[in-house]
Amino acid sequence: MRILVAVDQHPYSAHVVKDVAKLAGNTWADVTLLGVGPKAMDIGRSSNRAGIKHPLTEKLKKYRRTFLEHFEKEESPYEKRSCSYEFIEIKSGIWEELYVCRGARKDLRIVLRAGNPVKEILAQTQEDGSDLVAMGCYREGDCQWEGGLNLPQKVANNATCSVLVVKEEKQIRKIVCCLDQENISQKSIEMINQMVTLYQTELEIVGLTDKVALKPKVEKNLEAILKYYNARQIKAWIKLVETASLESFISQEAKRSMMALWMGGQSILTKIFPRGKVEKLIQGSQSSVLLLR
Amino acid sequence: MLRMLVHLDADLASSIALRYACQLSQLVDIKLHCVHVEEPDQDAHAPGTGWVRRTWENTVLKTGEFEIAQLIRAEKSSCPKLGAPKMLVGERENEILREIQRESYDLFVEGSLHSFAAKKLFDKIHSRLYRLIPCPVIIVKNLVNIEKVALIVRSEIESKNLISMFLKMFKDSKLKLDLIYCEFQEPGKLSINAKKDADGTLNAVEQMLAENQWPPENCFTIQGAPEEIGDELRDYGLLACPIHHTVSKKSNWFQLLSHIPSPILICWQ
Numbered sequence: 002m003r004i005l006v007a008v009d010q011h012p013y014s015a016h017v018v019k020d021v022a023k024l025a026g027n028t029w030a031d032v033t034l035l036g037v038g039p040k041a042m043d044i045g046r047s048s049n050r051a052g053i054k055h056p057l058t059e060k061l062k063k064y065r066r067t068f069l070e071h072f073e074k075e076e077s078p079y080e081k082r083s084c085s086y087e088f089i090e091i092k093s094g095i096w097e098e099l100y101v102c103r104g105a106r107k108d109l110r111i112v113l114r115a116g117n118p119v120k121e122i123l124a125q126t127q128e129d130g131s132d133l134v135a136m137g138c139y140r141e142g143d144c145q146w147e148g149g150l151n152l153p154q155k156v157a158n159n160a161t162c163s164v165l166v167v168k169e170e171k172q173i174r175k176i177v178c179c180l181d182q183e184n185i186s187q188k189s190i191e192m193i194n195q196m197v198t199l200y201q202t203e204l205e206i207v208g209l210t211d212k213v214a215l216k217p218k219v220e221k222n223l224e225a226i227l228k229y230y231n232a233r234q235i236k237a238w239i240k241l242v243e244t245a246s247l248e249s250f251i252s253q254e255a256k257r258s259m260m261a262l263w264m265g266g267q268s269i270l271t272k273i274f275p276r277g278k279v280e281k282l283i284q285g286s287q288s289s290v291l292l293l294r
Numbered sequence: 295m296l297r298m299l300v301h302l303d304a305d306l307a308s309s310i311a312l313r314y315a316c317q318l319s320q321l322v323d324i325k326l327h328c329v330h331v332e333e334p335d336q337d338a339h340a341p342g343t344g345w346v347r348r349t350w351e352n353t354v355l356k357t358g359e360f361e362i363a364q365l366i367r368a369e370k371s372s373c374p375k376l377g378a379p380k381m382l383v384g385e386r387e388n389e390i391l392r393e394i395q396r397e398s399y400d401l402f403v404e405g406s407l408h409s410f411a412a413k414k415l416f417d418k419i420h421s422r423l424y425r426l427i428p429c430p431v432i433i434v435k436n437l438v439n440i441e442k443v444a445l446i447v448r449s450e451i452e453s454k455n456l457i458s459m460f461l462k463m464f465k466d467s468k469l470k471l472d473l474i475y476c477e478f479q480e481p482g483k484l485s486i487n488a489k490k491d492a493d494g495t496l497n498a499v500e501q502m503l504a505e506n507q508w509p510p511e512n513c514f515t516i517q518g519a520p521e522e523i524g525d526e527l528r529d530y531g532l533l534a535c536p537i538h539h540t541v542s543k544k545s546n547w548f549q550l551l552s553h554i555p556s557p558i559l560i561c562w563q
């Protein structure tokens with residue numbers, strides 16, 4: 002699993018880094034902390050020679066420390082254990098003495114990109130092959146993300162992988178999860194599993210009905226999911242929602258629960274809940290939102 | 295010994311209800327009976343009487359028998375008390391009602407998955423079966439562990455019925471019991487406090503329970519919108535509450551029952 006954490010300088014970014022550290026502790030994911038800022042200077046040399054500092058470099062270093070502090074040093078999969086000069090064969094018959102640090106079992110990268118934040122975040126997800134993009138946001142109102150208006154909403158709409166928008170610190174009591182009703186992927190139920198473990202919360206699984214009842218296939222799927230979570234000691238509730246009431250249900254639940262929506266290409270939710278509504282959900286929700294793809 | 299009847303269909307709601315009823319039968323001295331009613335197609339009319347009719351009924355029953363047997367088999371290992379279900383043919387509500395009246399069951403249990411729309415529960419409460427049923431009903435909306443139960447009370451008079459019904463069924467169990475009084479208000483201001491309600495209902499009911507050697511562990515008033523209170527009560531394995539058949543769909547009381555995700559025990563008033 003590879004997680005991209007997009008950060009800026011606001012407190013919600015520090016919060017999302019802590020959450021992702023916990024998630025990474027459970028999943029041993031490769032993680033990239035990405036800061037996006039104005040194109041200004043040569044950061045590599047600036048702090049030493051020209052004396053110019055990019056506003057995000059110090060924050061990124063701080064976030065790295067915050068991330069690593071979550072792990073015991075000896076047990077951390079991200080800890081680089083020993084560094085020394087070693088001759089490494091770089092081409093056939095050619096060796097070079099390189100300074101090599103060995104021991105980190107998992108990758109923690111700190112990346113700073115300059116340019117349009119939405120484009121840069123999406124480009125980094127493509128380059129990394131990320132499974133999940135995580136970013137923070139204020140609990141209420143527009144997500145004024147470092148000058149980029151509604152940035153989390155735009156990333157959520159355009160990313161090809163799953164997106165987690167973490168609202169500022171708030172106790173999550175319940176994750177309400179609208180999975181695809183007929184084709185539920187193992188990956189999506191495992192991601193939900195991780196979120197339940199991360200936030201130590203209960204789960205509510207939504208079954209979409211027409212006016213009469215659940216389709217037999219959907220009912221079988223719900224039963225299988227319920228068994229899956231019960232076997233993992235996860236308290237899972239079932240709630241039936243009529244397709245026509247889904248929007249009002251989501252807007253009501255988003256006030257007090259974390260919403261997890263399956264928005265894959267084949268998902269019925271992408272038809273019922275198009276882009277504009279996703280933006281509105283992220284903006285209006287008081288709690289975190291997870292879009293599964 | 296008390297007797298409970300669990301209605302089964304080949305669906306998720308019944309599977310949950312059956313598992314819940316098994317759990318209940320291990321906590322309370324109550325005998326578990328199951329019934330399945332196979333409804334013939336609406337267009338099909340029962341032919342004649344005697345051998346012809348019995349043959350027709352047997353054929354209809356065969357269609358549902360296999361799935362119900364599977365449901366029972368799946369639970370049998372964890373619920374040895376589970377016997378073979380009674381299989382009936384006919385209109386579902388009529389047959390269940392007839393069966394309850396014939397065998398004088400003390401409790402009826404059925405599954406009905408928790409729904410965002412209140413209509414489903416409203417229709418159920420106003421159904422012919424529920425209007426005429428002579429015993430209390432447990433509607434199992436989700437599968438939960440029965441560790442703690444609660445009585446939700448409204449007035450002293452209603453509570454007398456509720457308590458006598460509740461004690462009849464659960465007195466010998468060692469379940470933890472809470473007593474709750476609800477005050478409805480606008481959303482966003484949920485609060486729970488130990489102070490008694492204005493009209494003294496909690497005090498009076500607490501005393502009734504104490505006189506019956508089952509004092510509640512906690513006794514509190516919860517204030518909030520029905521959906522907030524319903525959500526707050528999710529940790530209970532069973533919530534017992536009084537209800538009138540005439541309850542209106544828009545009333546806060548009905549909305550509360552509809553928003554509770556846990557099983558509810560309905561005591562008819």
